[in-house]
Amino acid sequence: MIVAVASGKGGTGKTTVAASLATVWDGPVCAVDLDVEEPNLHLFLQPNLTGRETAYMTVPQVDEAKCTYCGACSELCQFKAISVINRLVLTFPEMCHGCGGCMAICPEKAITAGQRELGEISWGQAAGAGFLAGTLRIGEAMSPPLMRQVKARLNQQLAADGGDAIIDAPPGVSCPAVNAVLDSDAVLLVTEPTPFGVYDFKLAWEAFTPLNKPMGAVINRAGVGNDAIYRFCREQKLPILAEIPYDRAIAEAYARGRVIADVSAGLKQTFISLRDQVRDLASPGRAQEAVHA
Numbered sequence: 512m513i514v515a516v517a518s519g520k521g522g523t524g525k526t527t528v529a530a531s532l533a534t535v536w537d538g539p540v541c542a543v544d545l546d547v548e549e550p551n552l553h554l555f556l557q558p559n560l561t562g563r564e565t566a567y568m569t570v571p572q573v574d575e576a577k578c579t580y581c582g583a584c585s586e587l588c589q590f591k592a593i594s595v596i597n598r599l600v601l602t603f604p605e606m607c608h609g610c611g612g613c614m615a616i617c618p619e620k621a622i623t624a625g626q627r628e629l630g631e632i633s634w635g636q637a638a639g640a641g642f643l644a645g646t647l648r649i650g651e652a653m654s655p656p657l658m659r660q661v662k663a664r665l666n667q668q669l670a671a672d673g674g675d676a677i678i679d680a681p682p683g684v685s686c687p688a689v690n691a692v693l694d695s696d697a698v699l700l701v702t703e704p705t706p707f708g709v710y711d712f713k714l715a716w717e718a719f720t721p722l723n724k725p726m727g728a729v730i731n732r733a734g735v736g737n738d739a740i741y742r743f744c745r746e747q748k749l750p751i752l753a754e755i756p757y758d759r760a761i762a763e764a765y766a767r768g769r770v771i772a773d774v775s776a777g778l779k780q781t782f783i784s785l786r787d788q789v790r791d792l793a794s795p796g797r798a799q800e801a802v803h804a
């Protein structure tokens with residue numbers, strides 16, 4: 512099972528929820544940081560890293576000795592990442608999406624596969640869980656290619672060893688956030704009951720609903736703001752799976768990079784209950800079996 516922990520905006524406590532969930536998971540689990548532009552799951556889980564590798568994507572490399580300057584590659588590229596001007600072929604690797612179209616279409620086979628560095632993938636163990644993370648290279652504009660490589664490694668790992676995964680998704684509703692939740696079996700939307708929190712939560716709900724994933728809400732800093740988020744969840748029949756109180760001890764633990772499930776027995780129980788509910792959400796049959804047992 513893959514659980515994606517997402518949010519409509521940054522700063523809602525998404526990462527701290529993902530970290531706590533990973534520490535109370537009662538079976539093999541991998542905590543995955545797909546917030547590759549600003550990964551910080553490691554700050555809470557303090558993983559012991561056992562490996563890392565540089566990730567690359569394929570970009571075109573033109574052999575001008577073979578090129579006839581026909582312009583076919585330039586006409587094909589929707590991203591203006593390759594241009595033919597008179598007897599000059601210019602490539603713009605930072606704009607290339609790595610589709611390979613120009614390489615396939617070149618009649619002279621003048622384009623071969625070069626590489627652009629995307630960032631780094633690291634892995635290891637953390638608090639009894641596996642750990643996997645992507646870190647985007649500074650200056651790299653596109654995060655989905657690196658995210659896809661992190662997900663490919665995760666899928667290999669799950670196929671070989673089994674177990675579950677908890678994904679810390681990028682905040683927001685843009686392409687990277689959608690990419691992060693695409694393969695999940697359930698999505699947890701973390702929010703806070705403030706006007707900004709509710710506004711961005713609705714955007715996230717609208718963006719992810721067409722994906723037809725089971726979704727549940729986690730209300731962080733419960734007690735601030737107003738009841739708009741509760742009304743919205745009721746109207747949309749979106750279950751609220753956990754409420755994390757607005758509490759000084761939690762804020763201090765967060766500031767020190769501690770897993771908040773360890774703050775108190777009550778909070779640990781909140782995350783254990785969240786774990787059980789998200790499992791039922793992802794496999795509704797399991798909940799029914801429990802009822803009829």
Ligand code: SF4
Binds near residue numbers: 582
């Ligand atoms: S398609 Fe090939 S031959 Fe034509 S301009 Fe591009 S690189 Fe040159």
Ligand code: SF4
Binds near residue numbers: 570571610
């Ligand atoms: S690989 Fe695709 S995106 Fe990149 S330059 Fe070629 S056609 Fe454009």
